[in-house]
Amino acid sequence: MDYDIGKIGRVVVARGFEGEDVYAEIEGLAAKENIHSGVVFLVGGMRKGKVVVGPVNPTGPIEPNFREFNDAREIVGVGTIFRDETGPKMHMHAGIGRGEETIVGCPRGGATVFCVLEVILLEIEGVNAQRLPDSATALKLLTLGKP
Numbered sequence: 001m002d003y004d005i006g007k008i009g010r011v012v013v014a015r016g017f018e019g020e021d022v023y024a025e026i027e028g029l030a031a032k033e034n035i036h037s038g039v040v041f042l043v044g045g046m047r048k049g050k051v052v053v054g055p056v057n058p059t060g061p062i063e064p065n066f067r068e069f070n071d072a073r074e075i076v077g078v079g080t081i082f083r084d085e086t087g088p089k090m091h092m093h094a095g096i097g098r099g100e101e102t103i104v105g106c107p108r109g110g111a112t113v114f115c116v117l118e119v120i121l122l123e124i125e126g127v128n129a130q131r132l133p134d135s136a137t138a139l140k141l142l143t144l145g146k147p
Contacts (some may be wrong), residue, residue, distance in 0.1 A: 002143075002144045002145070003144065004126075004127040004128060004129060004144045004145070005126070005127070006037070006124045006125050006126035006127035007124070007125050007126055008122050008123065008124065008125070009122075009123035009124065009125040010033070010035075010123045011120065011121070011122055011123070012029065012033065012035075012119075012120070012121040012122075012123070013118075013119070013120055014026075014029060014118075014119040014120075014121065015116060015117070015118060015119070016044070016113040016116065016117035016118075016119060017113060017116070018047070018113055018114065018115055018116075019047065019112055019113060020112065020113045020117075021110070021111065021112055022042075022046065022049075022107070022111040022112065022113060022117065023090055023108065023111060025113075026040060026081070026090050026119060026121070027081070027087065027088045027089060027090055029119075029121065030081050030087075030088035030090075030121065031087045031088050033123075035081060035088060035121065035123050036081075036082070036083050036088070036129075037080075037081060037082055037083075037123070037124040037125075037127050037129050038080065038081040038121050038122055038123045038124055039078070039079070039080060039081075039121070039122045039124065040077075040078065040079040040080065040081060040090060040092065040119060040120070040121050040122075041077070041078055041119070041120040041121075041122075042075060042076065042077040042078070042079070042092070042094065042117060042118070042119050043075070043076050043077075043117075043118050044074075044075060044113070044114075044115070044116050044117035044118050045072060045073065045074055045075060045113065045114030045115045045116060045117060046069075046072075046073050046074075046075045046096060046107065046111055046112065046113065046114050046117070047070070047072055047112045047113060047114035048068075048069060048070035048071075048110060048111070048112055049068070049069060049096070049107045049108070049109065049110060049111035049112065050066045050067070050068045050107070050108060050109030050110060050111070051066065051067050051068075051069075051094075051096060051103045051105040051106065051107045051108075052064040052065065052066060052105050052106040052107075052108065053065050053066070053067050053103060053104070053105040054105070061138075062137055062138065062139070066109070067103050067105070068109075069096070069098075069103070071098060072098070072114040072115075073096045073097055073098040073114070074096070074097055074098065075094050075095070075096045075107075075117070076094060076095050077092050077093065077094030077095070077096075077107070078092065078093065078094070079091055079092030079093065080092075080142070081121070082129050082130055082131050082142055083130050083131065084130060084131040084132070084140050089131050089140070091106070091131075092106065092107060093105065093106050094106075094107055127144070128144060128145055129142060129143070129144050130142075130143055131143070
């Protein structure tokens with residue numbers, strides 16, 4: 001396990017509004033405030049989204065298994081923000097539900113706010129962390145230290 005030690009910097013409290021793109025808004029906020037590393041907490045509603053609920057085949061290659069919804073659901077999620085070559089990128093996992101149906105996984109692919117989304121972003125200072133391409137998985141993974 002690689003690790004680095006930092007400290008909490010600024011605390012950003014934000015509110016998302018109906019129809020906003022969850023990832024674009026949070027990543028845009030991190031870029032505007034020049035946040036390189038952080039932890040994100042979310043609570044509220046999502047109108048629609050695609051959620052990765054694991055790989056199609058657990059032994060590889062990695063191909064995401066998606067569940068989609070478009071019916072307004074509750075969400076509680078936690079994520080991280082680290083930069084890649086284009087700017088801040090959020091990686092989030094969440095529990096998303098409506099009635100008796102719950103999806104747990106990584107929402108992406110058009111995740112939009114339903115009614116209101118409350119976001120707490122904790123900046124992490126003093127770590128050298130970024131998302132770099134990993135040839136074995138074809139994913140951009142958290143990398144600590146200098147490349």
